Structure formats: structure tokens, C-alpha cells
Amino acid sequence: MIEIEQQYTSKTYLLEGLRETLKEIEAHAAASEHDPEGLKKEFQWLKKSGLLAVVLPGEPLDFNFPNMTAMLELLKEVGKANLSVGRIFEGHINTLYLIHLYASPEQRTKWYDGVRDHGHLFGVWNTQAQNGIVFLKNEEQFQIQGSKTFCSGVGIVDRALVTGNIDSEDRKGWQMSIVDMSKIGIDRVDQDSWKPLGMKASRSYTVDFSGYVIDASDFISPPGTYLTQPYFSGGAIRFAAVHLGGAEAVAEHTITYLKELGRTEDPIQRMRIAKIMMQLVSGRLWLEKAGHNYDEWSNTSGESEKLIAFANMTRVSIEDICLQIMDESNKCVGARGLMAPYQLERIFRDLTFYLRQPAPDATRLNVADFFIKQKKTYGFGI
């Protein structure tokens, strides 16, 4: 009981203590989009606030405890301040979670110390195009050949979890590895590869890792582990939380804009505000329940399918919610409200682009499959 109370208190303080940092991040979001240094200062602030280490043993959101609801709330708040910061921060948390789940105790100590003592920022780069990653045996070590696309945070990420194919005597399949980004020169980053509609500040460039020599001690677990369920699909609730933060920012800016223009007495505008807020609250409810379910089911055998189905539903429901909120907001504020220096101009671009995540159609089909296989309509205890 005491432990639960202490954890609750530390989580409450966590968000309260972050308010000023998040305000600062939000205030800089428009300028940071064009900053040649990317989001360097934002991550220095987050490092100073202790947020980079927040999931390590003994910290407020220690992965060894059921903290997913608080984690989703935190991700939503960071996304609300700046979606690109949210994207990179989510990648850092995802990497540390993979390390928590699958790395050896020695590896964990090494990489956790990097975060604690040196403020290392981590990222997961799994997406690739035709010229993807292979690990080639090179005497006692391995050499990487190929590139990754969508490497969010390149330039500020210190250690990247890079996946790729391996085919040696004792390892075959999709291998996780940790790459020291200080050994990858700037000339390996394709500067023409990131010209997106939004999320420019995430600087998710294509990186060529060819020639990087990696020791087997930097491989995490055997090949294939990356795709272990329910963790692989279940993790989608984290990016959904960041997305919802963007939608929350849209809702707040919309109401502020209407107030500024003295348009909140108009019944049609009020109807739209009601729709926006009802959508937003349903998104928060999805997240809250998804967090509770994750905490309850992620370490319980036999609950994997339920967890994945609920995570899939959460992810695509929040996608729909974000799109509907943007649609209503769009009509509320009109063209003038969608022009810089109003923040909505950028947030719309960022959220529209960031909502495009892997396999949205297949995710919906998997939800249908789950219910079709049940003997009677399954209610998730709701």
C-alpha cells in the first residue's frame, strides 16, 4: 500500500515538475522546425529534467512496475508540447523497454549507465527500403551493410537500436543491435531524404550504416526476438498517446482562437467545440483503459491476444479521433486560423503526417479477426 502511494506521488510530481519544461518546448516549436541543430536544446532540457532516465530502475516510471497508464499520460503531454519531440522521446522509451525486456544484465547495466551518467538518447530504427540492413560476418565481428529510412532524431540520438538480417552459423533472422552513433559520420546521413509535409523537426533522415563494425556483444537476444508478441503490437499505444497529445493541442488552440475572435457564442461553433471535446475525452478513455489492460495483461500468460486486440483498437480509434478533431477544428478556425504565426498551421501538418503509421488497414482487419474468433461478443469487461 505504502509503495503504491509513494509511486502515485512520484508520478504526480513528475508531471507537475515538467510543466515549465513542456511550456518551454511548446514555445520553441515553431522556431525549432527550422533550427539546423534540430531538437538539440529540447533534449538537453529533457535530460536536465531527468526525463530521459524516467523508466530506469528506481525512477518514477520504472519498467519493473505497472506504470503504463502514467507513461501514456506523459507521452501525451510531451506530444502536446511538440509532436516531433514526442516522436523522438517515444523512440527513446521504446528502446529502453526493448533493453529491459531482452538485453542481458551486463548489457542493461552498460546502456542504462549511458542514460544515467551521460544522458544518452536512444532511438529505434527498424524501417527500411530496398537497401536494408544486413550483418555480415567479419572474422570475430560483424560488419553492417545497408541503410535505414525514417531515422527519427538522427543527429541527436547517441545510441540507435538498429535491426537487420543476419545469416551466420549461429544466428539467422531479424537481429536487434545497438549502434554507437558517434561513429557514424554526418556524410552517412542523406540530407535530401527528409522533405515531409510535417514532423520536419523530427529529422527522420535515411542513414547509411555500411562499413560499421559491430561486436556480437552489441546484439540483443537471438534473431526474431524483436517481433515477440504481445510487446511488438501492444507498443502501438505509446505512439497513439503522442498522437492524442497533438489532438489535444489542436482542441486547445481552436477554443483559444474562437475566444480571441469573440466567436464562442455562435451555436454552430459551439456544436463543433462539443464534438471536438467529446472526441478528445473518448481518446483519453481509450488510453486510460489501454494502459490498465497493458499493466494487467502484459506479463500474464494467455492474455496476449486480448492485449493486442485492445492495443490495435486503441491505436486506430485514436487515429480516427485525431482526424475528426482536425476536421472539426479546420471548419471552426477557417483559413485565417490555419496560417502562421497561428500554431495550428504547424500542428495540423505534424499530426496529419505523424498519423501515418505502419499497416493501418491490416490493424483494423486484425481487430475484426479477434472478434470473429470469439464465441460471443467480447466486452473487455467494459
Ligand SMILES: Cc1cc2nc3c(=O)[nH]c(=O)nc-3n(C[C@H](O)[C@H](O)[C@H](O)COP(=O)(O)OP(=O)(O)OC[C@H]3O[C@@H](n4cnc5c(N)ncnc54)[C@H](O)[C@@H]3O)c2cc1C
Ligand atoms: C514522423 C515519422 C517518424 C518515424 N520515425 C521512425 C523511426 O524512428 N523508426 C522507424 O523504424 N520508423 C519510423 N517511422 C516509420 C513508420 O514506423 C512507418 O514505417 C511508416 O510511417 C509507414 O509509412 P507509410 O504510411 O508510407 O506505409 P505504407 O506501408 O506504404 O502504407 C500506406 C498505405 O498503404 C497500405 N498498404 C500497405 N501495404 C500494402 C500492400 N501491400 N498493398 C496495398 N496497400 C498496402 C497501408 O494499409 C496504408 O493504407 C516514422 C514515420 C513517421 C511518419
